[in-house]
Amino acid sequence: MAMPLPDExxxxxxxxxxxxxxDLxxxxxxxxxxxxxxxxxLGMPLIRWHYYQKRPESLIQDAGVAMLARALLTHPEVHYLPRFPTPAEMLPAYRRALAQSNRTLxxxxxxxGLLLGRDRTSVKRWLNGTGQRQVPPPVSRLLGALHILLLHHGVPGFEALVDRAAFEAAARGFDLHSPAMTTWARRAPYRPRKPSASRPENEAEPDTEHEADSDPTDPA
Structure with a gap:
């Protein structure tokens, strides 16, 4: 994954x-x-990351992690994380596969957006770059899986993904092929709040004005 070096x-x-x-x-x-x-x-557990996040001036205790981080910072060719395709890059291939498929959506x-496990409005936000959140990591990886499926299995691979998405939708009470399905989230039906119980008007209030002020230990 080619990228420029950090500041000199x-x-x-x-x-x-x-x-x-x-430095991490x-x-x-x-x-x-x-x-x-x-x-x-970095091959680092999350708990260690939080440790260094709270102690930015602390030396990296694992020398191997320190040397790996140094190599990653100084040599771009060392990077080995895959670069996942963006929604904009995958959209043309998706359209071609859908046009050649006998599946209808x-x-x-x-x-x-539904095939990627999100709602229908997600694609527009991703393509326009609007919204505060970037493409979620699971979506990026699913885009990578879709790219590989199309590359190695063509339309049958795409149809297998559509069929699986339809199966997952049905298991959740949705119909992937219906325009009524706009999201994977099932919203609970609206239930108006019950009015709080009020005291009956004819219920007598305790008489505190005429309470005896005498000592309760007085035997009289």
Missing amino acids: HQLEELKSRALRGK LLLRQWLGLNIADCCYL ADPDTAL
């Missing part, structure tokens, strides 16, 4: 000191990875 001043600084927790944060920021992917890249372009 940052790299120069790394030559004269041991790597610290903040730099690596993640530079690569644009989520925490889970960065931990996978209502509103095909938005149905891609």
Whole structure:
């Protein structure tokens, strides 16, 4: 995965000191990875990541992780995480496969969002780059799986994915082929809140004004 090197001043600084927790944060920021992917890249458990996140000046205790991080920061060719296709890159291949398939999907372009486990409006947001959230990691990986299915199995591979999505939808009470299915989330029916119980008007209030003020221990 080709990418530019980090800032030259940052790299120069790394030559004269041991790597610290903040350098792992730099690596993640530079690569644009989520925490889970960065931990996978470094072979590091999540609990250790949080340790360094809270202690950015702490030396990286595992020398192997420190050397791996240094190699990843200074040599782009070392990177081995796959680059998953974007929705925009996969949309033409998806359209071709659907045109050659005997499977039908209502509103095909938005149905891609359902095939990727999201709602119909997701595709438009991804293509326009709108919304605060990027393409979720599971969707990126499913796009990669779809790319491989089309590459190695063509239309039959695509149809197998559609059939599986329809099966998963039916198991959840949805019909993938119906335009009425817009999301995988099942919303609970609206139930108006019951009015809080009020005290009956004829219920007597306790008489506190005429309570005896005498000592309760008085035997009289």
